[in-house]
Amino acid sequence: MKYKVSFFVNEEPVELYVPANMTLLYVLRDMLNLTGAKDGCSAGECGACTVIMDGKPVNGCLVLAPELDGKHITTVEGLSKNGKLSPLQEAFIAHAALQCGFCTPGFLMTATALLDEDPHPTREQIMKGISGNLCRCTGYKSIIEAIEDVASHYEGGKRI
Amino acid sequence: MKYVGESLQRVDSYKKVTGSATFVSDVKLARMLYAQVKRSPYPHAKILNIDISEAVKLPGVKCVITGEDYKKRGGLYLEDRNFLAVGTAKYCGEAVAAVAAETLDIAEAAVELIKVDYEELPAVTNAIDGMKPDAPLIHPDLGSYKVIPIFFPQPGTNISHHYKLRKGDVDSAFSTADFVTEHSFFIPHIQHVPIEPHAAIALYESDGRMTVWASCQSPYAVRQALSASFDIPLNKIRVISQAVGGGFGSKAGTTLEGIVIPLAKRCQGRPVKLVYTREDEFENAYVRQGLHATIKTGIRKDGKIVALKNRFIWDGGAYTEYGVNIVKAAGYASPGPYDVDNIWTDSYCVYTNHPVGGPYRGFGMCEIHFAIEQNIDIVAKETSISEVEIRRINGLRKGGITGQGEKMIVSGYHDCLETVLKEIEYDKPCVNTSPVKLRGKGIAACWKAPSMPTDVASSAIIRMNEDGTFFLMVSAMDIGQGSDTVLTQIAAEVLDVPPENITIRTGDTDHTPYEWQTVASRTTYCAGNAVKLAAEDLKSKVIELAQIKMCAYKRELEFQNGFVVNKMHPENRVPIQTFALGLTLPDGSGVGGPAIGVGTFVVPNNMNADKYTGMGEHPVAFWTIGFNGAEVEVDTETGLIKVLKMVSCFDPGKVINPLTYQGQVEGAMVQAMGTVLWEELKLKDGHILNKNFVDYKIATAYDIPELIVKVAENAELTGPYGARGIGEPVMVPGAPAIANAVANAIGCRFTRMPITPDDVLNALKGKNKK
Structure with missing residues (x-):
């Protein structure tokens, strides 16, 4: 049994017939060839598949495809606009807040949603906010500092 | 210098922040098939029969293979391993058959249709038991296995390598010591946990060319291993490794590539893809070997260590083709970064019916230093010489002599020690913020050489x-x-x-x-x-x-x-x-x-050490030395340990890029913290009980302490711009530094990691009874 769903990915409309047991992660990766969201555990534990759904960060591996109807999804591929990186992407580069890069898209999406909700979180709020994303390489400090950097230098998407 | 020594942005960062870096699991090829693996539910069992008849009939299944189809053994240092079990399954989760099918769902369904008859065999689930003469033999044909002649398997036992380091005259030295003391430690299995699970794709074309996309650290070593195992000439096999989502050693050898290749050989023109699940990753990639370590120390009243006798018993798991070299590295590094004249070390690699042990960041050093650096603190306490003084007295200096008898041309030991003492303010007592939350500081040193031929x-x-x-x-x-x-x-x-x-x-x-x-x-x-x-x-x-x-x-x-x-x-x-x-x-x-x-x-003039004594003129490329300091707070009511601060100072010779150096060191400290506080592969009768991130906790952003990174640069003469390697060494002293800090905070010593809240509460109960 397949379900028809109409939704938006990175502001572009998508219409698909999806199997009931397929997850958002595999709709993105297999059906739409958007492989930025990664599969690290398929169980909602590592956060590598984090994307933004209607403004909230979600684990792509825990959202079933039939739920997507009418939703707005943003993936890492949608963060940069016309080749211009988002402030968080820039900050991740400047702080070397990535090593192997497998968890990076998930962190960027969680952090983007975090700053969309509260542009100026405290360090403690950042640490808590990204604690659902696992990274084995960096030790997190550079990631926290990259997010702090954006939080303290941006207002409404503009550098202050 | 213009570029060396500068904090250049990572050259791979743009593709990694845009999601355009391609990992093997992202690769999709035309007409791709998907593989799944049938695994043994027993830690040790004779395979009586494998019935694939129902599986091959399932529509969409392209081929099914078993170990009987590819019996040739392989291995990096000791050829003891088959990619699919032949005759017996030697650990729980070992591959016994594999399927390639049009979709992953079909492959999974086909695996369910494969029927395997087993006869369960007694299992070895403890390395010490595995050494006993009456232990069940896991590799009865060990004597016939091909081995690189610097390793010494003992046929008729479960010992796949016995490494010996023999320096000086240990027995007489112990008789001259003022104190002789012996302590034992245990380090359990842990897993590397790269966030990217292993993945591989193989494509066999009609002209006899095999292309393998592998998430691997060492494409040439993979090519060599696959060529030897499957009799493919090197000019007909191509290994492509794109972005690799973390390795920490687990992607150094050859694992699932050996399953997709035989499938691809039978499905000519169709790429075959296999991606590990997280559960597979815990069970079927490598794990860090377990270690039972005993250190006997002879020390004079003036603080000079005169003799060391070490016994390391490694739980190598079902196959030790790679693990034997970890056992060797641990053996020759066994005294730690100390100048000791008389050393006797036995390091044993023991087969067990546990998951396959393999290289893990530090290559044996994290494990032995958990013992060595706690032992130094324990000996200090027993002899009433400060743990700092013992380190100052015995630490290797320039011109000092290593455990293998090599002269140190350069050593940053003392620079790193003093820097860490200063940064952690070791001489200042901790200030407790609550009567039930006790703070303590600890330090630990380490050394590591590249363990390579x-x-x-x-x-x-x-x-x-x-x-x-x-x-x-x-x-x-x-x-x-x-x-x-x-x-x-x-x-x-x-x-x-x-x-x-x-x-x-x-x-x-x-x-x-x-x-x-x-x-x-x-x-x-x-x-x-x-x-x-x-x-x-x-x-x-x-x-x-x-x-x-x-x-x-x-x-x-x-x-x-x-x-x-x-x-x-x-x-x-x-x-x-x-x-x-x-x-x-x-x-x-x-x-x-x-x-x-x-x-x-x-490496210039790098020569083999003596086979029987481990002594040599220049047996390793270089030694990287450094220190960690840690401050912890132990909640005596809940047993929880909070690491407040960690300091690292290493001697990298020359930092080529301070930004990436800092990233390596911070990541290593946090990884080390995770191992000493939480990480353990829980094994019961050979079964892993915690194959997921809920039950196997690694550090999150919320857990990290303040992290301080320092360096003491003493150039490596043969290194590029004076640089030597640091990625692994920087993880080594974290666990013992935290363990020493915990001991200093609450007066209880933990000789086993991880140090869990239960361990803390039990220790405090025991202490209060006294």
């Missing part, structure tokens, strides 16, 4: 393009540690061109030149040297031609900012790209041809 080789090729930009080609893999960036910086430094003018290409055995392996913290040193030599070779060839063009001698010319410049007359300069395709003479004839530089490197 003495003659392993690296190479690099650099080509100049017509516009003066470059392609740098190596097969050292950037697994997150930053090698693409550091190697680019080295080439940029030699050529004096901006790093953005150099594009690095890695990981394709058909196109990028030979590299032994990306392991052992050897890449900056070995591949770095090869890159430096390649760039120098290109520069030299260009300057040869420039002599003609610029009417000057070679010695008068140099590369500056993209120009060949006459040093005496800097106004006399020619853009380097003039020579990209050789030099055109006034009569229209060409000389020289395209500018290509080649660099090859092996």
